[in-house]
Each structure stands twice: as structure tokens, then as C-alpha cells.
Amino acid sequence: xxxxxxxxxxxxxxxxxxxxxxxxxxxxxxxxxxxxxxxxxxxxxxxxxxxxxxxxxxxxxxxxxxxxxxxxxxxxxxxxxxxxxxxxxxxxxxxxxxxxxxxxxxxxxxxxxxxxxxxxxxxxxxxxxxxxxxxxxxxxxxxxxxxxxxxxxxxxxxxxxxxxxxxxxxxxxxxxxxxxxxxxxxxxxxxxxxxxxxxxxxxxxxxxxxxxxxxxxxxxxxxxxxxxxxxxxxxxxxxxxxxxxxxxxxxxxxxxxxxxxxxxxxxxxxxxxxxxxxxxxxxxxxxxxxxxxxxxxxxxxxxxxxxxxxxxx
Amino acid sequence: xxxxxxxxxxxxxxxxxxxxxxxxxxxxxxxxxxxxxxxxxxxxxxxxxxxxxxxxxxxxxxxxxxxxxxxxxxxxxxxxxxxxxxxxxxxxxxxxxxxxxxxxxxxxxxxxxxxxxxxxxxxxxxxxxxxxxxxxxxxxxxxxxxxxxxxxxxxxxxxxxxxxxxxxxxxxxxxxxxxxxxxxxxxxxxxxxxxxxxxxxxxxxxxxxxxxxxxxxxxxxx
Numbered sequence: 001x002x003x004x005x006x007x008x009x010x011x012x013x014x015x016x017x018x019x020x021x022x023x024x025x026x027x028x029x030x031x032x033x034x035x036x037x038x039x040x041x042x043x044x045x046x047x048x049x050x051x052x053x054x055x056x057x058x059x060x061x062x063x064x065x066x067x068x069x070x071x072x073x074x075x076x077x078x079x080x081x082x083x084x085x086x087x088x089x090x091x092x093x094x095x096x097x098x099x100x101x102x103x104x105x106x107x108x109x110x111x112x113x114x115x116x117x118x119x120x121x122x123x124x125x126x127x128x129x130x131x132x133x134x135x136x137x138x139x140x141x142x143x144x145x146x147x148x149x150x151x152x153x154x155x156x157x158x159x160x161x162x163x164x165x166x167x168x169x170x171x172x173x174x175x176x177x178x179x180x181x182x183x184x185x186x187x188x189x190x191x192x193x194x195x196x197x198x199x200x201x202x203x204x205x206x207x208x209x210x211x212x213x214x215x216x217x218x219x220x221x222x223x224x225x226x227x228x229x230x231x232x233x234x235x236x237x238x239x240x241x242x243x244x245x246x247x248x249x250x251x252x253x254x255x256x257x258x259x260x261x262x263x264x265x266x267x268x269x270x271x272x273x274x275x276x277x278x279x280x281x282x283x284x285x286x287x288x289x290x291x292x293x294x295x296x297x298x299x300x301x302x303x304x305x306x307x308x309x310x311x312x313x
Numbered sequence: 314x315x316x317x318x319x320x321x322x323x324x325x326x327x328x329x330x331x332x333x334x335x336x337x338x339x340x341x342x343x344x345x346x347x348x349x350x351x352x353x354x355x356x357x358x359x360x361x362x363x364x365x366x367x368x369x370x371x372x373x374x375x376x377x378x379x380x381x382x383x384x385x386x387x388x389x390x391x392x393x394x395x396x397x398x399x400x401x402x403x404x405x406x407x408x409x410x411x412x413x414x415x416x417x418x419x420x421x422x423x424x425x426x427x428x429x430x431x432x433x434x435x436x437x438x439x440x441x442x443x444x445x446x447x448x449x450x451x452x453x454x455x456x457x458x459x460x461x462x463x464x465x466x467x468x469x470x471x472x473x474x475x476x477x478x479x480x481x482x483x484x485x486x487x488x489x490x491x492x493x494x495x496x497x498x499x500x501x502x503x504x505x506x507x508x509x510x511x512x513x514x515x516x517x518x519x520x521x522x523x524x525x526x527x528x529x530x531x532x533x534x535x
Contacts, residue, residue, distance in 0.1 A: 185495070190488035265494035 006082045029066040045162040048086040091162035098152040105179030106145040112183040133193040157224040185264040206257025213250035243306045245282035282308035330436035336367030341425035357412035420466035423459040453524040
């Protein structure tokens with residue numbers, strides 16, 4: 001048995017003439033594929049399918065879940081099944097996005113370390129002494145971004161496979177610019193290192209946090225199946241029992257360790273900006289989890305926890 | 314209680330807008346009088362005090378936006394006020410060699426006419442609840458001329474100041490220092506010049522959008 005599904009834009013214009021034909025048992029991702037088959041431009045990750053909003057009704061439209069049966073959304077046995085298609089624009093996979101974001105700092109920072117000619121070009125001549133702190137900083141920094149790339153490919157499990165292409169430019173600008181900004185000052189010929197003890201404490205603490213952060217990522221990974229199924233879960237174990245976004249917390253403290261060891265204004269500026277971005281994410285995630293896990297209908301109630309930075313938030 | 318507070322707000326904003334209006338009116342008057350009586354090299358000296366006062370008072374507007382006293386988004390007012398304060402204090406006041414340039418005249422005339430219209434518009438709105446349609450039209454039309462002239466003057470004056478900035482060490486932080494930080498006012502000025510082009514375009518387009526909204530709304534009201 002087949003059914004016909006009409007595909008319209010948000011303004012009501014028919015995108016696919018005559019609609020697409022699907023088996024009665026089809027799930028939404030079959031619908032995605034059928035649309036893509038008819039219009040090559042709209043590959044599935046670029047499609048956002050929703051039910052048409054009833055005229056005059058408020059609220060957000062219902063987004064179709066790729067795993068559900070199409071029929072489930074149309075219980076009234078209507079003749080014409082209509083879905084609204086929004087073009088999300090060119091998409092890249094998260095793996096691609098993260099790879100390019102992180103590759104920049106990984107390559108740019110060592111350039112400032114290994115090519116002091118940059119500073120000579122600006123006007124700093126004379127002999128250059130490399131402090132141990134600068135060498136350790138370079139190793140620490142490169143290890144950090146190498147770790148991030150490895151986690152992207154082997155650890156993280158993404159629920160939404162893609163992100164808009166424009167984010168590549170925006171995110172790379174952010175990471176690459178800050179990478180160059182910090183690298184410039186830490187590798188500067190006139191760099192003033194902190195005390196040996198402070199440097200060791202900073203890097204030691206930072207490394208500890210990076211290990212903790214890695215473990216957090218492992219725990220988050222195990223909440224989901226191999227293709228990202230599982231949806232939202234209550235994170236458990238290790239620091240997650242105390243803090244909703246323990247992964248962000250450890251990441252922020254890791255940068256704090258780096259800055260204690262290297263002491264640059266540029267590094268601290270980056271810390272503040274990164275921390276505020278992550279705090280925004282953490283607040284949103286915490287609220288979302290509390291909303292989903294409200295204790296009703298058999299769902300567990302989300303436990304009382306810090307959101308991101310105990311004891312403040 | 315609520316209407317008492319709203320009256321206080323209205324009275325405060327009325328006084329604020331008219332006081333700053335008077336400041337800018339002074340700037341325009343003194344500038345034109347100086348041009349008539351002598352020449353453009355003396356304009357800065359004549360307008361310096363009211364200019365600095367009126368322009369710096371605009372910082373209050375950021376506060377007004379932040380606490381919700383007015384509806385203007387902080388993202389629109391911040392770049393405008395930022396560039397004005399930068400040129401007023403960071404260029405003209407800091408590098409006196411720029412003060413005798415003819416662009417100072419075009420600058421203060423562009424700024425003062427724009428602000429006179431703007432502050433009287435808001436002053437009337439807060440005091441009377443409305444502003445005459447010709448003033449609304451002025452507010453959303455004169456920018457076609459004065460944004461380009463103002464921005465050109467700002468960019469021009471920064472450019473003229475560059476050799477003096479480079480020669481002086483003002484506002485520069487040099488390394489080595491404990492916090493491993495450096496700031497070069499000369500390179501910052503170059504970056505500022507770079508921002509003027511996309512920034513100015515953005516503000517211009519924003520005003521065109523605001524104009525459409527404001528003038529069509531008042532058309533519908535009748």
C-alpha cells in the first residue's frame with residue numbers, strides 16, 4: 001500500500017511537484033531519502049521537516065523524528081499528507097567542523113615557536129632565549145588540540161550529524177585568531193616566565209583536568225549508541241554526579257591551568273570568552289534536562305546539581 | 314507606583330534629551346560662527362568643551378539601554394558611541410596636531426546636525442508623547458548625507474593622526490612585563506580604520522531599515 005506525501009515550503013508553495021510516494025510503513029528518514037531522490041540539492045541533513053502549523057495557532061511546529069513512522073504523524077487518515085520542508089542550508093558533518101577548527105591552533109601555535117623570524121620581521125632583533133615554560137606551553141597546547149581531534153573522530157557520538165557550513169568560517173575564525181593571539185605572546189622574545197613552582201602547578205593542574213575531561217567524554221559517549229541514538233539521558237558517574245556539564249567544567253579549569261603557568265593577558269581573555277560560551281551552553285543543557293526529566297509519567301526527576309561552575313552556578 | 318515610576322522616567326529622559334540637545338546646538342552655533350568670523354583652523358578650539366561634554370554624556374545612553382529605560386538595542390548604539398568617543402578623545406584630544414584640519418569642521422557639523430535632530434525628536438516624544446512628522450522625516454532622512462560625511466571625516470582624521478600616533482608612545486604598552494601583554498596604539502588605529510568600512514556599511518543599512526519601518530508606520534497611522 002502506498003501513500004502520497006506533499007512537500008511544501010513554509011510559505012505554502014509546493015516544492016516537489018505532485019509530492020512523493022511512500023510505502024504505508026515508511027519512516028521519516030525514508031521520506032528524507034525520497035525528497036533527496038527527487039531534488040538532489042536537498043540531501044537529508046539539509047532538510048528540516050515539520051507538520052504544517054494550523055492557521056492561528058501559536059507555538060513551535062512539530063519537527064518530524066527520522067526514526068518514527070510517517071503515518072504516526074497523520075492519525076486522522078487524511079487523504080493528503082503534507083509536510084513542510086525548510087532548507088537548512090549547506091551542511092557539514094560535526095567531525096569536519098571540529099577537525100578544521102582544531103587543526104588551526106595545532107598548526108599555528110608551533111609556527112610562532114619554531115619561526116622567531118616573525119618577531120624579527122616586526123622589529124625584535126637580537127638573540128632569543130627560549131624559556132622552559134615556553135617549550136612546555138607549546139607541548140601542552142599541541143597535546144590539547146591533538147586530544148580534541150582524536151576525541152572528535154574516536155570518542156564523541158553526535159546526535160545531529162551536521163552543522164551549517166557558515167559555522168565553519170565563524171568557528172575557525174574564533175579558534176585560529178585566538179590561537180595566533182596567544183601564541184604570539186607566549187613565544188615572544190621578550191616573554192617573562194612566572195616562577196618555576198607556579199609553572200609546574202599550572203601545567204600539572206591543567207593536565208589533571210585534561211585527563212578528567214577525557215574521562216567525562218568517555219562517560220558521555222557511553223550514554224549513546226554507536227549511531228548517536230539514545231537522545232537525552234541523565235549523565236551519571238564521576239563528576240557528573242555533582243555537575244551537569246562536568247566536561248565543560250574540566251575544560252575551563254584546564255585552560256586556567258595553562259594560564260597560571262604561562263600568565264598572558266591574551267590567554268586570560270581567551271579563558272573568559274571560552275568560559276562564557278560554555279557557561280551559556282551549560283545553562284541551556286541543564287534547563288533542557290530538567291525540563292525533560294521532570295519526574296512525571298515514570299520519567300526520573302533530574303537531580304539537584306551544579307550547572308557548570310561550582311560553587312557559583 | 315508603576316505610573317509614578319514611569320512619570321519619573323519620562324521627566325528624566327525629557328531633561329536628559331533637552332540638555333544634550335542644548336550642548337549640540339552650542340557646538341553647531343560655535344562652529345558656524347567661528348567659520349564665519351575666522352577660519353576652519355579655529356573651529357576645534359571654539360567647540361571643544363561643549364563637544365566633549367555632549368558626546369561623553371552619550372555614554373549614559375548605553376546605560377539606559379542596559380537597564381531597559383529605553384528600547385534601543387545596545388548592539389546598535391555601542392559601535393556608534395564607541396567610534397564617536399574614540400575620535401573625540403582618542404584622536405582629537407590626544408593628538409592636538411589634528412585639531413586644525415578642515416575635516417574637524419565637517420566632522421562637528423555632521424555630528425551636531427544629526428544629534429540636534431535626534432535629541433529634539435526624543436525630547437519631544439518623551440515630553441509630549443509624540444514628535445511632529447517633519448521631525449520624524451528629518452531624523453530618518455538626513456543620515457543619507459551626514460553618515461557619509463561624518464564617517465569620511467572620522468576616517469580622515471584618524472588617517473591624518475597616524476604619523477603622530479606612531480611617533481608618540483601614547484597609550485602603548487610595551488614588553489617585557491609581568492603580564493606578557495603588548496598594545497600598540499598605532500596598529501590598533503589601523504585595525505579601527507579597517508573596521509570602519511564594514512561597520513559603517515552595516516550602520517548605514519541598519520538606518521535604511523529603520524527608516525522603512527518608521528516612515529511606513531507613521532504613514533499607516535493616518
